[in-house]
Amino acid sequence: MIAGQEPTSALLAEIASTGTDPHRGGYSRHLFTDAELSLREWFAEAAARRGLTVEVDGNTNLWAWWGEPGASAVITGSHLDSVPGGGAFDGPLGVASALAAVDLLRADNFQPGKPFALAVFAEEEGGRFGRACLGSALTAGAVDPADALRRTDPDGVSVADAARRAGFDPAAFGPDPDRVARIGQFVELHVEQGRGLADLDTPVAVASSILAHGRWRFRFTGQGNHAGTTRLEDRRDPMLPAAATVLAARRTAAKHQARATVGRLQPVPGGTNVIASTVDMWLDARDDRETVVMNVVDDITAAAEAACREEGCQVVVTKESFLAEVAFDAALRDRLLETLDGAPVLPTGAGHDAGVLASSVPTAMVFVRNPTGISHAPEEHAETADIEAGSRALAAVLRELAR
Numbered sequence: 001m002i003a004g005q006e007p008t009s010a011l012l013a014e015i016a017s018t019g020t021d022p023h024r025g026g027y028s029r030h031l032f033t034d035a036e037l038s039l040r041e042w043f044a045e046a047a048a049r050r051g052l053t054v055e056v057d058g059n060t061n062l063w064a065w066w067g068e069p070g071a072s073a074v075i076t077g078s079h080l081d082s083v084p085g086g087g088a089f090d091g092p093l094g095v096a097s098a099l100a101a102v103d104l105l106r107a108d109n110f111q112p113g114k115p116f117a118l119a120v121f122a123e124e125e126g127g128r129f130g131r132a133c134l135g136s137a138l139t140a141g142a143v144d145p146a147d148a149l150r151r152t153d154p155d156g157v158s159v160a161d162a163a164r165r166a167g168f169d170p171a172a173f174g175p176d177p178d179r180v181a182r183i184g185q186f187v188e189l190h191v192e193q194g195r196g197l198a199d200l201d202t203p204v205a206v207a208s209s210i211l212a213h214g215r216w217r218f219r220f221t222g223q224g225n226h227a228g229t230t231r232l233e234d235r236r237d238p239m240l241p242a243a244a245t246v247l248a249a250r251r252t253a254a255k256h257q258a259r260a261t262v263g264r265l266q267p268v269p270g271g272t273n274v275i276a277s278t279v280d281m282w283l284d285a286r287d288d289r290e291t292v293v294m295n296v297v298d299d300i301t302a303a304a305e306a307a308c309r310e311e312g313c314q315v316v317v318t319k320e321s322f323l324a325e326v327a328f329d330a331a332l333r334d335r336l337l338e339t340l341d342g343a344p345v346l347p348t349g350a351g352h353d354a355g356v357l358a359s360s361v362p363t364a365m366v367f368v369r370n371p372t373g374i375s376h377a378p379e380e381h382a383e384t385a386d387i388e389a390g391s392r393a394l395a396a397v398l399r400e401l402a403r
């Protein structure tokens, strides 16, 4: 055994001991919370045990270099944050497999012939501040740092204040073009969020593309009032157009054969004996064509406005984030396919940091079988044999790219 060498499943078990969520099940690890900060420390220690040099960029993403930083670097990694009540593998599998791949390569006396680093990106899920891939998007210059720093969590804490409390400097947030320019190729291993590999009875796949996807906030405004003393004819209850819009989202998605989800509805003040004054509703819409996503959102917005007219309410729709459909770099994809002889090619409906970086650098993804096909929930799963097969596949790909 070499210093730091552990099977991927042991690394995952270490990660799994942090951020369990007793209320929702699964894991809740959100930007700059105790759980996420302790996972940052865990990663830095695991990387240091492997002789990697860890640095934190201005957007709090972690980079662990095997040798000197430099241009045309081969980078692999993923994220350690989660959705609320998320599974054990979405993000951590990519980070643990990257560490395990370094172990496998070092055990084989491999030395990278190019600059080589592991990366852990911040707030990929947007679970606290609502903007997915926040860390990679900031570094890639895909999101305005001032807008990002102003975003607040459900308790009204801003990214800037949360960063400061965690010991980071908000003034350092922003595009890092030199760092992005140094990336020669980025490969992200990720648990499959679907049943493609399970149905193919195969452990590992290479990604072809990511659906276009975005998030919109619908803010419905009415008049807060007393649940008992307010006659129906005197009400302007925003919960009604919000509820109508949730149902309209599903109808519209079916009509366009796209995907639309309302995963969060937040009334204010939220008392059980209070007619809400406002209701915030978050819409997640996705399709392999950007135009379809926009048509879906337009239709849902029209339904929201019609429902508001009936209830004397207003609605304001804000685009929170959007990423057009991503086709991964074909040449890099083909190199992975040559290395992972016979691996199938699968699209994904999930967003990833690799999708954000794809507009700036050649990126690729490797998927590992998830027998349940479920993700963003505690039932997300990967078998030990597939986990180790994934790390071996990643090591083979990295050897090919970094030799």
Ligand code: HGY
Residues within 6 Å of the ligand: 124, 125, 132, 133, 349, 350, 351, 352
């Ligand atoms: O939402 C997504 O698709 C990703 O898991 N952040």
Ligand code: MN
Residues within 6 Å of the ligand: 083, 090, 125, 350, 376
């Ligand atoms: Mn996810």
Ligand code: MN
Residues within 6 Å of the ligand: 079, 090, 091, 124, 190, 351, 352
């Ligand atoms: Mn993920």
Ligand code: MN
Residues within 6 Å of the ligand: 124, 350, 351, 352, 353
């Ligand atoms: Mn993701």
